[in-house]
Amino acid sequence: MNIGEIRNVNDRLTGSIATRTIDLPRIGLRKVESMNPKAPVYEVLALNVARRWVQIGALWEAASKKTGEIFLAGNIDDPSLPEPLPVAMFPVEDGGYTIAWRRETVRGDFGGGFGANTRSYDERPQTGGFGDSTAGPAGELVGAGGDVDDEVPFG
Incomplete structure (x- = not known):
């Protein structure tokens, strides 16, 4: 189920996520610069109530087992959420992503x-x-761990 989108506008990846209970009208992706191969590819940022960007998640590169398609996978999490929101982001032609809710x-x-x-x-x-x-x-x-009496009928 698609729950949002990220667009590449002037080399900035910004967009939104909305579900029945979550509304993140302004999110952004920030590239992670790391030599560690286990580091995420992007941090997911959102504007808080004071209009400051705060990290609410991270995304790693993954590949579809069936098609080999490369996508991003991770979680959106914040103390205000009842539980982490697993997401997958699939590339689109403009350099952005379609955001899908991902069930484990x-x-x-x-x-x-x-x-x-x-x-x-x-x-x-x-x-x-x-x-x-x-x-x-x-x-x-x-x-x-015990005997079972096969003579007992189901009832």
Whole structure:
């Protein structure tokens, strides 16, 4: 779901983000100058109520596993937000970006699973899940720590 845009105007990357509960009418991207290969590519800045630019996020370069397309991924975060807002930014022809809300691949509410890929965009292993299986090779119950009475009907 697209939630904003960044445009390149006079070599300045500025734009906005808006969702049902978040309205950032003026944001900007500032290039990060670093020799560290793990450093972000951009800092995300926003105007605060005093009209000063403050950092509210960072973006790293990422690549689509399916197409190899290069995009930016990171989080928008601020103490005023209930939780970080994961975003992905995709390049457009004018040198700017379309901003999309990005759901983590692994659904944390359920501990992962349901056929989802268990790696995030940056390939860090995810923790959690439902644990080891209690089914043996023939479908029998193993490792459950007790006897199961198969005679008890479901009711």
